[in-house]
Amino acid sequence: MLPSHFHFGVGTSSYQVEGAPHEGGKLPSIWDVYSHVPGHIKNGDTGDVAVDFYHRYKEDIALAKELGVDTFRFSLAWTRLVKEDGSVNLEGVAFYRSVLEEIHRQDLRPVITLYHWDLPQYLEDRGGWKERSILDAYLNYVSIVKEHLLDLCTDFLTFNEPQCFLYLGYQNLGHAPGKVYTFDEMMRAAHNVLMCHFKAQKLLKEGHPEVTVGFVNTMNGVIPENDDPQLWKAIQENFFKTPKGTKDFYTQSIYMDPLYLHHYPKEVEDYLREHNILEPGDLDLIKEGKDDTVYLNLYTSNHCYLDEKGQYHSERRPTKEKQGYLDWLIQEPETLYYTPKLIQERYHLPIVISENGDAVEDTLTPDGHVHDPRRSSYLLSYLHEMERAIDDGVDIRGYFYWSLCDNLEWSEGFGPRFGLIYIDYKNNLRRIKKDSFFDYHKFIRENR
Numbered sequence: 289m290l291p292s293h294f295h296f297g298v299g300t301s302s303y304q305v306e307g308a309p310h311e312g313g314k315l316p317s318i319w320d321v322y323s324h325v326p327g328h329i330k331n332g333d334t335g336d337v338a339v340d341f342y343h344r345y346k347e348d349i350a351l352a353k354e355l356g357v358d359t360f361r362f363s364l365a366w367t368r369l370v371k372e373d374g375s376v377n378l379e380g381v382a383f384y385r386s387v388l389e390e391i392h393r394q395d396l397r398p399v400i401t402l403y404h405w406d407l408p409q410y411l412e413d414r415g416g417w418k419e420r421s422i423l424d425a426y427l428n429y430v431s432i433v434k435e436h437l438l439d440l441c442t443d444f445l446t447f448n449e450p451q452c453f454l455y456l457g458y459q460n461l462g463h464a465p466g467k468v469y470t471f472d473e474m475m476r477a478a479h480n481v482l483m484c485h486f487k488a489q490k491l492l493k494e495g496h497p498e499v500t501v502g503f504v505n506t507m508n509g510v511i512p513e514n515d516d517p518q519l520w521k522a523i524q525e526n527f528f529k530t531p532k533g534t535k536d537f538y539t540q541s542i543y544m545d546p547l548y549l550h551h552y553p554k555e556v557e558d559y560l561r562e563h564n565i566l567e568p569g570d571l572d573l574i575k576e577g578k579d580d581t582v583y584l585n586l587y588t589s590n591h592c593y594l595d596e597k598g599q600y601h602s603e604r605r606p607t608k609e610k611q612g613y614l615d616w617l618i619q620e621p622e623t624l625y626y627t628p629k630l631i632q633e634r635y636h637l638p639i640v641i642s643e644n645g646d647a648v649e650d651t652l653t654p655d656g657h658v659h660d661p662r663r664s665s666y667l668l669s670y671l672h673e674m675e676r677a678i679d680d681g682v683d684i685r686g687y688f689y690w691s692l693c694d695n696l697e698w699s700e701g702f703g704p705r706f707g708l709i710y711i712d713y714k715n716n717l718r719r720i721k722k723d724s725f726f727d728y729h730k731f732i733r734e735n736r
């Protein structure tokens with residue numbers, strides 16, 4: 289049984305849905321620039337139009353209401369709100385105020401992601417996340433959000449998945465800006481992101497204790513091959529290992545320990561100290577952090593086992609045929625059972641599943657339907673495993689399906705469709721509810 293206060297939601301992000309890169313005084317972000325270099329995005333796709341949320345947000349928010357969720361997660365484009373000299377762009381403020389007002393008109397609760405990967409290009413030109421000066425720019429952006437939007441939203445997420453945007457973006461793995469940072473620069477960038485988080489959290493909550501400010505993590509979850517306690521112990525030990533080189537920067541404890549245990553893993557703190565990355569007061573900020581909920585984007589898992597020699601292995605489950613649309617996304621419903629359990633055992637905090645979803649090659653039938661049984665079975669089987677975790681005592685407070693509608697899947701372009709709503713890209717971006725839309729709707733209704 290799901291608790292009665294459980295939140296159901298749905299999510300999107302600015303670059304993936306908005307379009308309108310030249311409207312309302314918007315400045316270019318790293319994704320605007322990166323996507324226009326031939327070869328960066330499949331089929332030459334870009335977010336120039338995306339799904340035109342900029343003009344069609346009323347329709348989309350109404351659809352979210354019809355879906356039956358109570359919470360709407362979306363992200364702000366920093367480049368709409370702040371001019372290059374650091375002053376506010378009031379046209380951008382007006383746009384997001386209209387979006388927030390519409391969310392309230394539909395009686396939904398907004399959750400704002402402050403950074404979903406679209407860094408202003410001028411900040412990248414100054415060095416990007418490795419530069420300590422990025423703190424001032426981020427804090428200035430957040431102070432503008434506080435001044436102009438706080439009356440319409442009280443729930444914020446400072447960052448979406450630094451595991452992805454730092455690693456994929458700064459090890460040239462197919463994400464903007466397509467740079468290569470050294471290990472030292474990666475460590476600086478990770479530390480700067482965390483400092484931005486803690487300072488933004490302090491700023492937003494100052495004088496507003498009702499405001500919540502979280503941080504969104506992602507990871508490949510874990511599924512143990514059997515219930516051998518030795519294996520679970522090995523998982524606990526291996527999952528939270530710290531990065532030794534740039535290759536293993538897609539890691540957890542470097543972010544999660546400071547956020548939820550209020551200190552860096554020892555090796556990380558030693559490194560930061562020895563390389564003069566820590567500034568006075570940084571560790572105090574971490575100690576005073578106010579994160580009270582762990583946000584997890586969970587899509588898939590590794591299979592974990594001990595071999596005959598007792599050696600630990602964690603690998604993708606080998607699948608013969610191509611499963612879904614994206615190679616990394618293998619349907620592993622138990623992801624939502626074991627991973628929240630593992631996280632709760634280390635951090636002892638409530639959990640929100642801030643993203644979970646599947647990409648399918650959907651097609652529109654001649655009579656205008658989208659039958660997507662694979663997505664429905666993904667959604668319902670993952671929700672079932674999540675319920676099982678809750679029944680076993682894991683404190684999960686909310687679930688957000690990714691995504692409301694099909695959208696630009698970053699460098700994969702428009703091919704992978706994650707939506708509960710089909711976007712007819714060939715036909716004026718018509719919105720069509722998929723079968724899975726009705727299945728999620730039904731699940732929510734039955735679990736209220």
Ligand code: PNW
Binds near residue numbers: 449698
């Ligand atoms: C997330 N992985 O990214 C992002 O927050 C979304 O913007 C994105 O559209 C969605 O998931 C689907 O990809 C991820 O490799 C990208 O495990 C890659 C992984 C996980 C999440």
